[in-house]
Amino acid sequence: xxxxxxxxxxxxxxxxxxxxxDGDGKKRKYTIVGSAExxxxxxxxxxxxxAGKALIGHKKGEQVAFSxxxxxxxxxxxxxxxxx
Amino acid sequence: xxPSGPGYPGAADPVHFLAHPSAELQAAAYxxxxxxxxxxxxxxxxxxxxxxxxxxxxxxxxxxxxxIRWGPSSLWAPPRGSDSDLYTFSATLSDAAIMPVxxxxxxxxxxxxxxMPKDVILTPEGLANLKAELDHMSTTRRREVAAxxxxxxxxxxxxxxxxxxxxxTSRPCSRRAxxxxxxxxxCHGDRCLRPG
Numbered sequence: 001x002x003x004x005x006x007x008x009x010x011x012x013x014x015x016x017x018x019x020x021x022d023g024d025g026k027k028r029k030y031t032i033v034g035s036a037e038x039x040x041x042x043x044x045x046x047x048x049x050x051a052g053k054a055l056i057g058h059k060k061g062e063q064v065a066f067s068x069x070x071x072x073x074x075x076x077x078x079x080x081x082x083x084x
Numbered sequence: 085x086x087p088s089g090p091g092y093p094g095a096a097d098p099v100h101f102l103a104h105p106s107a108e109l110q111a112a113a114y115x116x117x118x119x120x121x122x123x124x125x126x127x128x129x130x131x132x133x134x135x136x137x138x139x140x141x142x143x144x145x146x147x148x149x150x151x152i153r154w155g156p157s158s159l160w161a162p163p164r165g166s167d168s169d170l171y172t173f174s175a176t177l178s179d180a181a182i183m184p185v186x187x188x189x190x191x192x193x194x195x196x197x198x199x200m201p202k203d204v205i206l207t208p209e210g211l212a213n214l215k216a217e218l219d220h221m222s223t224t225r226r227r228e229v230a231a232x233x234x235x236x237x238x239x240x241x242x243x244x245x246x247x248x249x250x251x252x253t254s255r256p257c258s259r260r261a262x263x264x265x266x267x268x269x270x271c272h273g274d275r276c277l278r279p280g
Contacts, residue, residue, distance in 0.1 A: 083207065
């Protein structure tokens with residue numbers, strides 16, 4: 001059992017909520033969770049999803065790119081929160 | 085006794101040097117040949133996976149044992165249009181039914197590791213949800229299922245209405261009933277009415 005609040009909010013990890021801006025300029029908020037509780041409709045991304053994989057380990061201000069069936073997507077991380 | 089030592093004239097006499105290699109050269113050759121061979125064999129023993137009998141993608145010809153396919157697939161995969169038996173080691177001593185395909189001493193362990201569940205990553209919120217669901221299932225839902233299982237199972241399939249009970253309960257006539265009770269004649273005393 002790892003308490004996410006002890007890890008800080010400098011990096012995107014499982015359990016953190018990430019505020020991003022996508023390529024269209026839309027602001028979104030994703031929560032990175034494990035694959036067992038992923039719910040894309042509730043903006044809960046699995047750590048094994050392409051977006052989750054791309055976001056994990058990055059810092060605020062960084063831009064990540066990942067490929068989707070519709071093509072490559074880019075997200076810019078604007079804020080990282082630790083879910084309590 | 086093999087010649088060795090600093091005075092051995094290997095460079096000056098290459099023929100003699102190759103015919104009677106020094107102990108160091110023998111050890112080096114042994115290391116170069118045997119160590120990779122041992123590593124390869126150990127890896128095949130550990131990760132070796134031959135297909136189970138009956139699951140081969142190619143037909144098992146002539147009652148032979150299932151193909152033993154070890155090594156890279158390029159060694160045994162036949163080119164198109166060729167005789168696959170030429171490229172397949174087939175056991176001829178016994179039939180596949182009594183001789184299982186050897187697949188390595190440790191392959192069962194490797195398969196067990198594959199079957200073992202991976203670590204489940206959960207957030208504290210997800211863990212709380214799962215605990216709440218488990219609690220609900222073991223208390224409330226368990227009672228509901230127990231109560232549902234006590235009810236007679238056939239009540240929903242054949243409700244006890246006059247149209248269903250009359251053909252089954254009133255058969256005084258000697259006529260042989262139809263295999264289907266819905267088509268059975270409905271008898272009242274000596275008078276029988278055939279439905280339809």
